Amino acid sequence: MGEREYDASSYVPPAEVGEMELVHPKTFIGKYIWSQDAKVIAIQYVITATSIGLVALVLSLLMRLQLGFPNSLTLIDPSSYLQYVTMHGMIMVIYLLTALFLGGFGNYLIPLMCGARDMAFPYLNMLSYWVYLVSVLLLVVGFFLPGGSTGAGWTLYPPQAINPGTPGVDGGIILMLVSLAAFIIGFTMGGLNYVVTVLQARTRGMTLMRLPLTVWGIFMATVMALLAFPALLVAALMMLLDRLLGTSFFMPGMLSMGELSSHEGGSPLLFQHLFWFFGHPEVYIVALPAFGIVSDLIATHARKNIFGYRMMVWAIIIIGALSFVVWAHHMYVSGMNPYFGFLFATTTLVIAVPTAIKVYNWVLTLWRGNIHFTVPMLFAIGFLFTFVNGGLSGLFLGNVTVDVPLSDTYFVVGHFHMVMAVAPILVIFGAIYHWYPKVTGRMLNDTLGKIHFWVTFLGTYAIYYPMHFIGLEGVPRRYYAYGETTFISDSVQALNAGITIAAFIVAIAQVLFLFNLVWSYFRGRESGPNPWQANTLEWQTPHTPPRHGNFGEELPAVYRWPYDYSVPGAKHDFIPQNVPPEEVEYEESSKSGGRA
Amino acid sequence: MAMAIALIVLALGSVVFFFLSPWYLTPLASNWGAIDHTITISFWVTGVVYLAITFFLAVALIRYRYKRHRRSLYEPENKKLEVWLTVLTSLGIAALLAPGLFVWGSFVTVPDDAHEVEVVGQQWHWSFRFPGEDGELGPVRASLISDDNPYGIDPDDPRGQDDILVRSPRLMLPIDRPVKMTLRSKDVIHNFKVPPFRAKMDAIPGQTSYFWLTPTKTGEFEAVCAELCGIGHFAMRGRVEVVDQQTFDEWLAGKPTFGELAAREPGDPEAGAEHFARCVACHGPQGGGKQETNAPRLAGLDAEYLKRQLRNFRIGARGTNEADRFGQQMRPFATSLQDEDVIADLIAYLETLPVESTRPTIAGDVERGKRLYRTCASCHGPEGQGMPAFNAPRLAGMNDWYLVRQLQHFREGVRGRHPEDWYGNQMVDMTQILVDEAALRDVVAYIGSLSEAPAVADAGRQSAEE
Incomplete structure (x- = not known):
C-alpha cells in the first residue's frame, strides 16, 4: 500500500470473467456499418444525434426569427411555430442529449474506461443503434406528412396532443409516439448493456470506487433511464390507444372542435404524472453524465485529483435516487391536489444539497491546482458557471410558492435552457475536444476551438440570462406573437430582437465547430496516445485510435484510483491507473519516503 | 486569465x-x-x-x-x-x-368568507359563472353542453338555476373581498393568469381546480392563457376589472341566470321579417349583401355572431374608428335596435334566408391562400363554415370585397382594438400573419373558392328549405 497515494495497491485480484470472444468482421460494411464494436457504434450514435440535433437547431432559429422579427417569414404561422417548439424540445432532450451522452459517450468510454474488450453484449449493442436510427427516421418522416409533425408542445399534454385542431394530429402525433416507443426499446437494449458492462466486465483491480466519475455518471444515468423510460413508454402507448382506438385513458368527456367528443372519463393529469415521472429523472439522465465527464475534464486539465471523490460518487447516487421523488414540481400549477406542493417542494430543494456539494467539489478541485486553459478546460469552466446559474434559478422554480407566478413564463425557458441545454452541451463540446485525439489520433484545431468556446459561452449567456427577467414580468412562453398587452413592456420586443441576433451568431459558431471536426480529421496535429497526460485507461491503449478489442493482447490491470495527479514526490504529475506502485518513478529527494 | x-x-x-x-x-x-x-x-x-x-x-x-513549475496540491478529501x-x-x-x-x-387554504367564481376555459376564450343566491354552483357535465346550455349545467338540479352566467371574457371582481377561483375547461388544458395577481392555475377538462386571491387595487387587468392550448393560445385573452362592491353588484345584476336563459322565448321569424325592412336598403332583400352600398351578406351568419356585432356597433366597440367609414354608417341602425326580443326575432328571420353564393371580385394565388388559411381553419372551420363554439363566423360565401376590407381593418387595428370587442382582439393578432396585401388577397381568394365546394352548397340548400 502506498502512503502518498490515496487509493493504490499492488494487489490485483484474478479475473472473474473469462476473456470475451469478439466477432472480427473482414468487410468494410461489417466494420463500419453493421459493426458490433462499441466504439464504431458510439460514432454512429454521435453522427446520427448530431445530424438530427442540427435540425432542432434550425427549428430554434426559426422560432427566434419569429419572436425577434415577427412575421418576417410567411413560412412561420401559428401552427408551424408550435411544431417547431415541439420538435425542437423533443429532439434536443431525447434524440440528441440522451442519445449522445449514453449511446455516444457511454459506448465509447464505458468499455475503455472499465478496461473491457467491448460491451457485454455486442450484438444487442448494434441492434440498439439501429432501432435508435429507426426512431429518428420516423421522427423525420413526421415532418413530411400532410399536416406535418405534432405541435402539441414537447410535453405532449393530452387532451391537446390528440385533439382535432392541434397541428399534426392526423399523423404527426402518431409517428411521434411510435418513434418514442422505438427510441425507448432501442435505448433499453443499449442501457442494459451499459449497466451489465460496468458491473460485470471491469478489468482486474478496477473496483467500483476506482471507476472514473465519467463512468459513474453514465452508469447511474443509465440505471435511472432504465427505470424512468418505461413510464414514458406506457404513457405513449396509452395515448396511441386513445388516439387510434378511441380509448379514454387521458381523455375526459369534452368538446372537440365545438362538438362533444367520444371520449369519457379519462384523466389528463394521469399523463402528466407519467410524463414527469420520466421527465424529471430525464433531466438528471442528461446531467449526471455531464457531471461525471466534467469531473474528469477538470481533474485532468488542472493536474489535480478530484476533490472528495467518495462524496462525488455518493452525490451521484443520491441525486439519482432523489430525482425519482420530485417529478410533481413540474405540476405545481397543473391543478393536481395543491397539498402535494409541500412534499414535492421539500424533496426538490433537498436535492439541491448533493448538487451543491458537487459544485463545491469541482471548484475546490481547481483551487490549488495547476490549471491549463485548454479548450476542454474552458468548456468545463463554462459548464460550471452556467450550471451554477441554472441550478440557482431552479431554486426559484422548485420552491412551490415562488413557482406560481414564474411557471409557464420565459423564466422557465431561461432556467431549463441554462441547466439542461447549455450546461450539458458545453460538457459535450469539452468532451469532444478532450477525446477527439483518442478517437481519431489527431488534435482538434486550438484556435478554432477557442473561438467556438467564447462565442458559444458568451452568446448563450446573452440569449438566456435576459429571458429570466422578461419571465418575471410575466411574458408567457409558447406564444407565437405577443400582440397588444398591458403588462408586457415595449422594450421586450427590442430584447427579443437582440436575443435572436445572439442566437444566430451562436449558431454560426457551431458551423465553425463542425468544420473543425472535419478539417482536423485530415489535417489536425497528430496527438500521440495520451496528449493530455491523463490517468484513465482509455489513454493507455496500445493503439490510437484503439482497435477492436481495445487493449491489444492483454487487458490492463488496475492498481489505483483514476485521480493520481501531482502525487507528492512522483516524478511526473500523473500516474496512470495501470501503473503498479512499485513502478512509479519518484524524484531523487523523496525516495527515502518509504515504499511498500 | x-x-x-x-x-x-x-x-x-x-x-x-x-x-x-x-x-x-x-x-x-x-x-x-x-x-x-x-x-x-x-x-x-x-x-x-x-x-x-x-x-x-x-x-x-x-x-x-x-505555471511550469507549479505542482497541484494532492488532497483527495477534507x-x-x-x-x-x-x-x-x-x-x-x-x-x-x-x-x-x-x-x-x-x-x-381558501378563507371562509371568500365568494366564488367559476372560470371556464375553452379554445380560445374565457367565460365565467357566479353561484347566484344559494351560494352554490350547480353541477355540470360536458355531455350537456349545447348552444342553449353553453356551460353544460344540469337543468334538473335547482342549484344551477340561479347561477349567473358571464359569457364574455370580461370579469368584474369587487375590491378587498377574497375570491375563490374555481377553474374548469370545456376542451383542452388552459391556465388563467392575471400577472399582477401572481396566483394562477391550470383549468383542466373533466375536473376542477382552484386558487384564491383578494384583489387590492381597482383597475383593469389583462388575463392571458398560460398553458399551451393550441394555435390560438397566444390570442386567448380576457380582462378582469376590479371595482367597488356597488359597481360589482350592479354589473352582476345585469347578467342573466341560467334559469332565465333557458326560459327565454325563441325569436319569431315573422316579426323579424318586419324589422328587417330597415336593413333591406343596404344589405339587399334576401340579406345577400350589396357592393354598391358596401353592406355584407347577413344570411348564413350564426345568431351569436350577429348578436355580438350588433352589440359592438351599439356600444361603440365597432364602427367608431374614423377609418371605418362604412362601420360608422352601421352604428345608428344598431343603436336603434335596443330590445333583446327584437334582435332575437330579427336573427330568427335571418336564419330562414337562403345562403346563395356570391360573385368573386378578388383574384389571388389560391394555393398560397390555402396554406395561409390553415391558421384560419382552426376557428372558422376547414370549409369556412364558421364554428359558433369558437365564436368564429362563417366565411364561405361571404362577399370577398367585404372580407378584404375587414381583414385590412383588423390588421391595421381599425377594427378589433376596442377592449370590448373580445374576439376582434384575437383577429388583430391573427391577421398579423398576413404580411402583405398579396397574402391578404390570396387568402380571400381561397375562401372564395370554398363557397363553390358542394358541402357548402348543400348547407345553403338546407337552410333555404328550413
Missing part, C-alpha cells in the same frame, strides 16, 4: 442587469405580496451564493493558472470542510424552503 475576467464581468454584469433591467414583476394588485417576498428572498440567497461561487472560481483561475459546506448549504436551503412552504400553506 481571460476566463477569470469573463466570469467576473459576467457576474457583475448580471448583478447590474438585475438592478437596471426594466423588466421585473408587474405592480402587485392582490394580497399575494408574500409571493413577491419569497421571490425577493430567493434573489438574495441565490445572489449571494452565485457571487461567492463565481468569485471563488475566478480567484482560483487567476491564482492557480498554469472531511471537515466537506461537512461544513454540507451544513451551510442545508441551512441556506432551509432558509429558502421555510418561507416558501409557509406561504404555500395560505395559498392552499
Whole structure:
C-alpha cells in the first residue's frame, strides 16, 4: 500500500470473467456499418444525434426569427411555430442529449474506461443503434406528412396532443409516439448493456470506487433511464390507444372542435404524472453524465485529483435516487391536489444539497491546482458557471410558492435552457475536444476551438440570462406573437430582437465547430496516445485510435484510483491507473519516503 | 486569465442587469405580496451564493493558472470542510424552503368568507359563472353542453338555476373581498393568469381546480392563457376589472341566470321579417349583401355572431374608428335596435334566408391562400363554415370585397382594438400573419373558392328549405 497515494495497491485480484470472444468482421460494411464494436457504434450514435440535433437547431432559429422579427417569414404561422417548439424540445432532450451522452459517450468510454474488450453484449449493442436510427427516421418522416409533425408542445399534454385542431394530429402525433416507443426499446437494449458492462466486465483491480466519475455518471444515468423510460413508454402507448382506438385513458368527456367528443372519463393529469415521472429523472439522465465527464475534464486539465471523490460518487447516487421523488414540481400549477406542493417542494430543494456539494467539489478541485486553459478546460469552466446559474434559478422554480407566478413564463425557458441545454452541451463540446485525439489520433484545431468556446459561452449567456427577467414580468412562453398587452413592456420586443441576433451568431459558431471536426480529421496535429497526460485507461491503449478489442493482447490491470495527479514526490504529475506502485518513478529527494 | 475576467464581468454584469433591467414583476394588485417576498428572498440567497461561487472560481483561475513549475496540491478529501459546506448549504436551503412552504400553506387554504367564481376555459376564450343566491354552483357535465346550455349545467338540479352566467371574457371582481377561483375547461388544458395577481392555475377538462386571491387595487387587468392550448393560445385573452362592491353588484345584476336563459322565448321569424325592412336598403332583400352600398351578406351568419356585432356597433366597440367609414354608417341602425326580443326575432328571420353564393371580385394565388388559411381553419372551420363554439363566423360565401376590407381593418387595428370587442382582439393578432396585401388577397381568394365546394352548397340548400 502506498502512503502518498490515496487509493493504490499492488494487489490485483484474478479475473472473474473469462476473456470475451469478439466477432472480427473482414468487410468494410461489417466494420463500419453493421459493426458490433462499441466504439464504431458510439460514432454512429454521435453522427446520427448530431445530424438530427442540427435540425432542432434550425427549428430554434426559426422560432427566434419569429419572436425577434415577427412575421418576417410567411413560412412561420401559428401552427408551424408550435411544431417547431415541439420538435425542437423533443429532439434536443431525447434524440440528441440522451442519445449522445449514453449511446455516444457511454459506448465509447464505458468499455475503455472499465478496461473491457467491448460491451457485454455486442450484438444487442448494434441492434440498439439501429432501432435508435429507426426512431429518428420516423421522427423525420413526421415532418413530411400532410399536416406535418405534432405541435402539441414537447410535453405532449393530452387532451391537446390528440385533439382535432392541434397541428399534426392526423399523423404527426402518431409517428411521434411510435418513434418514442422505438427510441425507448432501442435505448433499453443499449442501457442494459451499459449497466451489465460496468458491473460485470471491469478489468482486474478496477473496483467500483476506482471507476472514473465519467463512468459513474453514465452508469447511474443509465440505471435511472432504465427505470424512468418505461413510464414514458406506457404513457405513449396509452395515448396511441386513445388516439387510434378511441380509448379514454387521458381523455375526459369534452368538446372537440365545438362538438362533444367520444371520449369519457379519462384523466389528463394521469399523463402528466407519467410524463414527469420520466421527465424529471430525464433531466438528471442528461446531467449526471455531464457531471461525471466534467469531473474528469477538470481533474485532468488542472493536474489535480478530484476533490472528495467518495462524496462525488455518493452525490451521484443520491441525486439519482432523489430525482425519482420530485417529478410533481413540474405540476405545481397543473391543478393536481395543491397539498402535494409541500412534499414535492421539500424533496426538490433537498436535492439541491448533493448538487451543491458537487459544485463545491469541482471548484475546490481547481483551487490549488495547476490549471491549463485548454479548450476542454474552458468548456468545463463554462459548464460550471452556467450550471451554477441554472441550478440557482431552479431554486426559484422548485420552491412551490415562488413557482406560481414564474411557471409557464420565459423564466422557465431561461432556467431549463441554462441547466439542461447549455450546461450539458458545453460538457459535450469539452468532451469532444478532450477525446477527439483518442478517437481519431489527431488534435482538434486550438484556435478554432477557442473561438467556438467564447462565442458559444458568451452568446448563450446573452440569449438566456435576459429571458429570466422578461419571465418575471410575466411574458408567457409558447406564444407565437405577443400582440397588444398591458403588462408586457415595449422594450421586450427590442430584447427579443437582440436575443435572436445572439442566437444566430451562436449558431454560426457551431458551423465553425463542425468544420473543425472535419478539417482536423485530415489535417489536425497528430496527438500521440495520451496528449493530455491523463490517468484513465482509455489513454493507455496500445493503439490510437484503439482497435477492436481495445487493449491489444492483454487487458490492463488496475492498481489505483483514476485521480493520481501531482502525487507528492512522483516524478511526473500523473500516474496512470495501470501503473503498479512499485513502478512509479519518484524524484531523487523523496525516495527515502518509504515504499511498500 | 481571460476566463477569470469573463466570469467576473459576467457576474457583475448580471448583478447590474438585475438592478437596471426594466423588466421585473408587474405592480402587485392582490394580497399575494408574500409571493413577491419569497421571490425577493430567493434573489438574495441565490445572489449571494452565485457571487461567492463565481468569485471563488475566478480567484482560483487567476491564482492557480498554469505555471511550469507549479505542482497541484494532492488532497483527495477534507472531511471537515466537506461537512461544513454540507451544513451551510442545508441551512441556506432551509432558509429558502421555510418561507416558501409557509406561504404555500395560505395559498392552499381558501378563507371562509371568500365568494366564488367559476372560470371556464375553452379554445380560445374565457367565460365565467357566479353561484347566484344559494351560494352554490350547480353541477355540470360536458355531455350537456349545447348552444342553449353553453356551460353544460344540469337543468334538473335547482342549484344551477340561479347561477349567473358571464359569457364574455370580461370579469368584474369587487375590491378587498377574497375570491375563490374555481377553474374548469370545456376542451383542452388552459391556465388563467392575471400577472399582477401572481396566483394562477391550470383549468383542466373533466375536473376542477382552484386558487384564491383578494384583489387590492381597482383597475383593469389583462388575463392571458398560460398553458399551451393550441394555435390560438397566444390570442386567448380576457380582462378582469376590479371595482367597488356597488359597481360589482350592479354589473352582476345585469347578467342573466341560467334559469332565465333557458326560459327565454325563441325569436319569431315573422316579426323579424318586419324589422328587417330597415336593413333591406343596404344589405339587399334576401340579406345577400350589396357592393354598391358596401353592406355584407347577413344570411348564413350564426345568431351569436350577429348578436355580438350588433352589440359592438351599439356600444361603440365597432364602427367608431374614423377609418371605418362604412362601420360608422352601421352604428345608428344598431343603436336603434335596443330590445333583446327584437334582435332575437330579427336573427330568427335571418336564419330562414337562403345562403346563395356570391360573385368573386378578388383574384389571388389560391394555393398560397390555402396554406395561409390553415391558421384560419382552426376557428372558422376547414370549409369556412364558421364554428359558433369558437365564436368564429362563417366565411364561405361571404362577399370577398367585404372580407378584404375587414381583414385590412383588423390588421391595421381599425377594427378589433376596442377592449370590448373580445374576439376582434384575437383577429388583430391573427391577421398579423398576413404580411402583405398579396397574402391578404390570396387568402380571400381561397375562401372564395370554398363557397363553390358542394358541402357548402348543400348547407345553403338546407337552410333555404328550413
